[in-house]
Amino acid sequence: xxxxxxxxxxxxxxxxxxxxxxxxxxxxxxxxxxxxxxxxxxxxxxxxxxxxxxxxxxxxxxxxxxxxxxxxxxxxxxxxxxxxxxxxxxxxxxxxxxxxxxxxxxxxxxxxxxxxxxxxxxxxxxxxxxxxxxxxxxxxxxxxxxxxxxxxxxxxxxxxxxxxxxxxxxxxxxxxxxxxxxxxxxxxxxxxxxxxxxx
Amino acid sequence: xxxxxxxxxxxxxxxxxxxxxxxxxxxxxxxxxxxxxxxxxxxxxxxxxxxxxxxxxxxxxxxxxxxxxxxxxxxxxxxxxxxxxxxxxxxxxxxxxxxxxxxxxxxxxxxxxxxxxxxxxxxxxxxxxxxxxxxxxxxxxxxxxxxxxxxxxxxxxxxxxxxxxxxxxxxxxxxxxxxxxxxxxxxxxxxxxxxxxxx
DNA sequence: GTCTATACGGAGATAGAC
DNA sequence: GTCTATCTCCGTATAGAC
Numbered sequence: 057x058x059x060x061x062x063x064x065x066x067x068x069x070x071x072x073x074x075x076x077x078x079x080x081x082x083x084x085x086x087x088x089x090x091x092x093x094x095x096x097x098x099x100x101x102x103x104x105x106x107x108x109x110x111x112x113x114x115x116x117x118x119x120x121x122x123x124x125x126x127x128x129x130x131x132x133x134x135x136x137x138x139x140x141x142x143x144x145x146x147x148x149x150x151x152x153x154x155x156x157x158x159x160x161x162x163x164x165x166x167x168x169x170x171x172x173x174x175x176x177x178x179x180x181x182x183x184x185x186x187x188x189x190x191x192x193x194x195x196x197x198x199x200x201x202x203x204x205x206x207x208x209x210x211x212x213x214x215x216x217x218x219x220x221x222x223x224x225x226x227x228x229x230x231x232x233x234x235x236x237x238x239x240x241x242x243x244x245x246x247x248x249x250x251x252x253x254x255x
Numbered sequence: 256x257x258x259x260x261x262x263x264x265x266x267x268x269x270x271x272x273x274x275x276x277x278x279x280x281x282x283x284x285x286x287x288x289x290x291x292x293x294x295x296x297x298x299x300x301x302x303x304x305x306x307x308x309x310x311x312x313x314x315x316x317x318x319x320x321x322x323x324x325x326x327x328x329x330x331x332x333x334x335x336x337x338x339x340x341x342x343x344x345x346x347x348x349x350x351x352x353x354x355x356x357x358x359x360x361x362x363x364x365x366x367x368x369x370x371x372x373x374x375x376x377x378x379x380x381x382x383x384x385x386x387x388x389x390x391x392x393x394x395x396x397x398x399x400x401x402x403x404x405x406x407x408x409x410x411x412x413x414x415x416x417x418x419x420x421x422x423x424x425x426x427x428x429x430x431x432x433x434x435x436x437x438x439x440x441x442x443x444x445x446x447x448x449x450x451x452x453x454x
Numbered sequence: 455g456t457c458t459a460t461a462c463g464g465a466g467a468t469a470g471a472c
Numbered sequence: 473g474t475c476t477a478t479c480t481c482c483g484t485a486t487a488g489a490c
């Protein structure tokens with residue numbers, strides 16, 4: 057694991073193609089061409105397409121955990137950290153307008169396919185949900201932290217879906233501004249604990 | 256057109272299967288089995304799979320226009336009519352939790368496939384966007400009516416995406432309540448015109 | 455209009471040489 | 473580990489009988 061060899065190249069290429077073209081629409085030929093290997097070589101690394109999907113989701117789970125841990129380690133207030141989350145919509149604006157949110161579109165496709173890996177992909181959402189929930193707890197919204205986390209998650213997903221259809225950068229910026237404003241008002245009455253317990 | 260014969264049966268079955276399984280994952284065999292005809296019989300009615308998709312989108316555009324016109328004809332205030340829109344999330348809660356929003360998931364899939372029919376499917380969104388925009392104009396929010404319409408559309412899409420992943424009915428109800436509350440505050444300062452010009 | 459039979463290509467997957 | 477060759481199944485699409 058963690059090699060930069062063929063196996064990891066396959067996972068990287070598959071993750072990219074699954075995002076840009078969708079899981080079902082991506083064939084072994086696509087991935088093989090992207091990596092520059094033959095189709096047959098594939099089965100030395102993965103016994104089936106579902107195994108590649110598992111590996112891709114696993115890698116993305118690991119990378120997401122690292123990113124969230126970094127945001128946490130950077131310090132600052134919970135509000136500042138949650139702005140990092142919201143700001144992903146700006147930072148990834150171009151790919152989102154082309155291919156949607158990597159998490160939302162994957163879960164949506166797997167749900168339609170009735171694919172068993174949906175549960176694993178859903179953990180990507182859960183990672184953000186839990187992390188956001190922790191931030192709201194730290195910000196003093198202990199009782200409704202999870203509902204607030206889900207709300208923020210839903211808002212960002214909605215923006216991603218419409219961004220993909222309308223390709224409207226102004227819309228994205230406008231919604232991001234509104235989400236930040238919402239965050240401010242949501243945290244305002246409980247501002248007392250925003251900087252405390254910043255472990 | 257508008258016959259209840261085989262052609263319409265095919266469109267109905269295809270629309271249902273495209274929604275539940277996705278467009279790409281639905282084969283002629285699936286549709287033929289659902290209608291109870293042979294695969295070969297298909298090509299008397301549609302020359303290609305894309306033609307079925309066009310017919311499905313066309314039917315859904317027509318039905319959506321009828322629905323919006325009915326909401327308009329029902330009278331009431333713009334706020335009341337927009338509650339009909341928000342309430343779709345409750346009325347269709349079960350299928351949404353299983354298969355997502357019929358509009359959002361179709362547009363998302365077609366975008367990933369790079370399918371030319373995306374533009375037509377996007378008109379489904381535009382229909383709601385324009386209708387909601389009109390309501391906001393009637394409610395006195397002339398200057399930012401379209402932005403408000405997009406916001407409401409995005410909120411509902413976000414709820415649909417997370418509902419599909421987490422299958423949480425409480426979350427849906429909670430978000431719907433918040434959307435209704437948002438609508439109230441958004442229209443409150445311009446309440447003077449809510450009942451006027453109710454053509 | 456509806457059927458059966460079939461062509462044709464592409465998909466996932468396997469075997470075995472190098 | 474990587475390749476070529478091949479298998480099998482399933483998808484869209486066509487031809488032609490009834």
